[in-house]
Amino acid sequence: MPLVPADVPALRAALLDWYDAHARPLVWRTTGGVRPDPYRVWLSEVMLQQTTTVHAAPYFEAFTARWPTVSDLAAAADAEVMAAWAGLGYYARARNLLACARAVARDHGGVFPDTEAGLLALPGVGPYTAAAVAAIAFGRPANVVDGNVERVMARLFAVGTPLPAAKPELRRLAASLVADDRPGDWAQALMDLGATVCRPGRPLCHACPLTVRCAAFASGTPERWPLKAPKTERPRRHGVAWVLRDGQGRVALVRRPEKGLLGGMLGLPTSDWGPAVAEAPPPAAADWRDAGAVEHVFTHFALTLTVRTGQGRGDFLWSAPDEARTALPTVFRKALERGLAG
DNA sequence: CAAACGTGGCC
DNA sequence: TGGCCAAGTTT
Incomplete structure (x- = not known):
């Protein structure tokens, strides 16, 4: 009342x-x-x-x-x-x-x-x-x-x-x-x-x-209270993140597009993220090795990111791991740690 | 206007 | 452990 x-x-x-x-x-x-x-x-x-x-x-x-x-x-x-x-x-x-x-x-x-x-x-x-x-x-x-x-x-x-x-x-x-x-x-x-x-x-x-x-x-x-309308379910997506290192142990990063998910932030090179596990062309030639996977939950979907590591070169923003850790969004920080560990 | 948009802590 | 939730805004 x-x-x-x-x-x-x-x-x-x-x-x-x-x-x-x-x-x-x-x-x-x-x-x-x-x-x-x-x-x-x-x-x-x-x-x-x-x-x-x-x-x-x-x-x-x-x-x-x-x-x-x-x-x-x-x-x-x-x-x-x-x-x-x-x-x-x-x-x-x-x-x-x-x-x-x-x-x-x-x-x-x-x-x-x-x-x-x-x-x-x-x-x-x-x-x-x-x-x-x-x-x-x-x-x-x-x-x-x-x-x-x-x-x-x-x-x-x-x-x-x-x-x-x-x-x-x-x-x-x-x-x-x-x-x-x-x-x-x-x-x-x-x-x-x-x-x-x-x-x-x-x-x-x-x-x-x-x-x-x-x-x-x-x-x-x-x-x-408050009463709430039922929520829609959260889909799962899959993708690959590549941890590419050069001869000095630096990590390859990319600047993400201004708009959209994690827009404007630094990130690891990744495949597209889709509803199914799919093969994706790596961003550079290297002896890619599987380093496991990380889970991350966004607001509107959950992500399983397979991590692959390798050594090579290419047109990237090369960053020392410690620097990358602090500048990356959490999902990529997790993938980086997985890549450096595995 | 419904959907996109991060992350970490809690139970 | 997986869903819920936190001082919302933009398109």
């Missing part, structure tokens, strides 16, 4: 009080009501897209140490930024990150737009990130809706529509709770609650400041 307007201030106060006591000390956060640097807010929000805080934190520290301002990042070389992003996943984010930094430097004098609409126009900034930066960095009362907020709303109001169809309704419910008071803290409080208390599984309702008004808690089975 929806809250009546008179209930909203009490619910807001309960959650903001909880946040004052339990906010997570994340490295991109400020304390004492200090408004954070928009560059750091934006960078953290992009890194946090579909990514856990634990995974993003060391990357955030490395990026801000190396590129302290958006203008520093805008001036960086593409290959440096892509290599620094290696392992964090969703590499389109890194390409858009650079495009965004350069747009801010070139079109906005190195200053981030301070409105949701202005932010939304930037590359890699969608509805969530625009709202989050507007609220956290600029104190705008934006409706910040991520997966956490959706789950909290679905439970608070026991929404009967399954995701993803419920998204518009969950967004409206979240909007009904937004106010001018402490917009950035409100957004982060909702997300912290979702991440630490109103978790997907085994929610900690005993520690929740909102149980008094929570329909899912009242039902006795809060973990039943």
Whole structure:
């Protein structure tokens, strides 16, 4: 049952009080009501897209140490930024990150737009990130809706529509709770609650400041929300990756096309990846030896990559193994380790 | 608009 | 161990 307007201030106060006591000390956060640097807010929000805080934190520290301002990042070389992003996943984010930094430097004098609409126009900034930066960095009362907020709303109001169809309704419910008071803290409080208390599984309702008004808690089975539509199955693909070494032990790498899977990243030479195991022409003449296989799971398919090793030459980017390890996406780092071991 | 797009931790 | 899930955006 929806809250009546008179209930909203009490619910807001309960959650903001909880946040004052339990906010997570994340490295991109400020304390004492200090408004954070928009560059750091934006960078953290992009890194946090579909990514856990634990995974993003060391990357955030490395990026801000190396590129302290958006203008520093805008001036960086593409290959440096892509290599620094290696392992964090969703590499389109890194390409858009650079495009965004350069747009801010070139079109906005190195200053981030301070409105949701202005932010939304930037590359890699969608509805969530625009709202989050507007609220956290600029104190705008934006409706910040991520997966956490959706789950909290679905439970608070026991929404009967399954995701993803419920998204518009969950967004409206979240909007009904937004106010001018402490917009950035409100957004982060909702997300912290979702991440630490109103978790997907085994929610900690005993520690929740909102149980008094929570329909899912009242039902006795809060973990039943949000309802979800059945998922489609994940296909398996097969391919070959070649670990080619020259006389000095360097490894042959290629720069992948800008678009598509692992776009713009360094990679090992590979065959196409298809539904069946297939023979594929190697990228160079060598005494190829089988080195086993590695498994890797992407969002929309699982991959079995057969690894073959050999020594030879050719038109590649030749890289020392230690350098390659740090610059490669995880799937190729795994294949490289297999090739070097076997 | 449904599909593409990474990775690692958890149970 | 395999599915689920994490501060989404783009096309």
